[in-house]
Amino acid sequence: MNFMKKSLITLVTVAMAAMVLGGCSNKASAASKKTLNIGILQIVPHGSLDAARKGFKSELTKEVKQHDKSITVNYNYQNSQGDQANLNSMAQQLTQKKSDLILGIATPSAQALAKKTKTTPIVVTAVTNLKSAGLVKSDEKPGTNVTGAKDLGPVDKQVKLLTTMTKNNKPIGVLYNSSEENSTLQIKMVKKYAKNHNLKLNIVSVTSTNDVASAVSGMADKVSGIYIPTDNLMASSMKTIGQKARAAKLPVVTGSIEMAEDGGTATYGINYNDLGKQAAKMAYKILINKKKPQDMPVETSHTLRLYVNKANAKSIGVNPDQIKKP
Structure with a gap:
């Protein structure tokens, strides 16, 4: 009987240890996964801006997954449908939700976001001139929490x-x-x-x-x-x-x-899809390489055709x- 009791106690102890270790393993696995929350604010739906958004999302997701497959990228997309009041409230929502980074598509979106936060990194696209829009101090050295790929064409x-x-x-x-x-x-x-x-x-x-x-x-x-x-x-x-x-x-x-x-x-x-991808590469450097928008020169389109x-x-x-x- 004593032998049987000891054996039973040993089995129970081993089982409990396995459960504890299994729980620790699951927690470690969960801890190793990270979620990046990306806000997107767009002024109005149309072909060019939609293409920039799609290019940004596809490229950023691809770049992050190549870096670490365990990272999940969540996108919170807001479109004001051309309404300025909606734009301001959406900018407020995106900045309050503590996004890791926010994409501003077109000048009004970028300006609305920049007014709401001076700390959250903002990458913009489909903006013609960031300096004249009051978003950066200069293209070469933005000096603010904003940078991006501008759409000034030839x-x-x-x-x-x-x-x-x-x-x-x-x-x-x-x-x-x-x-x-x-x-x-x-x-x-x-x-x-x-x-x-x-x-x-x-x-x-x-x-x-x-x-x-x-x-x-x-x-x-x-x-x-x-x-x-x-x-x-x-x-x-x-x-x-x-x-x-x-x-x-x-x-x-x-x-x-x-x-x-x-x-x-x-x-x-x-091509705005290409421009969106270019902005995504800049966002990747901020999110993964820990670059600061303040020090990242504003870029122009790499491709014209x-x-x-x-x-x-x-x-x-x-x-x-x-x-x-x-």
Whole structure:
């Protein structure tokens, strides 16, 4: 009996030890896993900004998993649908939830986030000029909790591309939203290029999607082609612009590839999916390599390419094969 009791006690002791060790093992396994919480704030849904967001998410997840498969990346995506009040409240929510990093897509989103936190790292994309937007002290040394990959394209080359498709001496039409800071900056660049190359401009500004169709119709007989910068309101209206421009047989050069896909004729410019991936690589350096936004220079797009919307080109009588890189 004593032997049996001792054996039973030994078995119970071993079983309990195994349970304890198993519990410790599970806790150690759980402790070894880490979760990165990434906030994303986007001003409005449209092709360019959506592409930037998708590029960012896919690239950051891939980079993190290559570094450590046990790390989980959670994304909290907020879209204000163009409403400033929504944008501010969403920025507040994202900063209060103590995200490890927040992505600001487009200038208004980036500015809303920067007003809410001076400590949480913010990476931005689809912002044309971070310094003029008050986000950084300089591109070379931001000096704030903000850095990113800006979307300023080669405006001069884009306007030059448009001139190769125009068929008369009428002015170049320019359509933009004057309430967007990124757009007004590009219009200054268009004016400078036009002055240096003796080009006449017919510049039209709208601040609502409801006015886009009438604006294009009003320009139709007065211009030889239309240039549209990277502009959120215009990007949201590209299908309408494309329809009106095709009816008037006008070439349209846009600031981004996604805008040209939605209704333009061609562009030499940025691919926003690539730009989002570039921003993700910067975010990875902050999250994994412990870099600080304050010390990370703002980047411009690493890739520019010619894109031709062949169907739109043919519809206005332009041979897509004759459209070349400016």
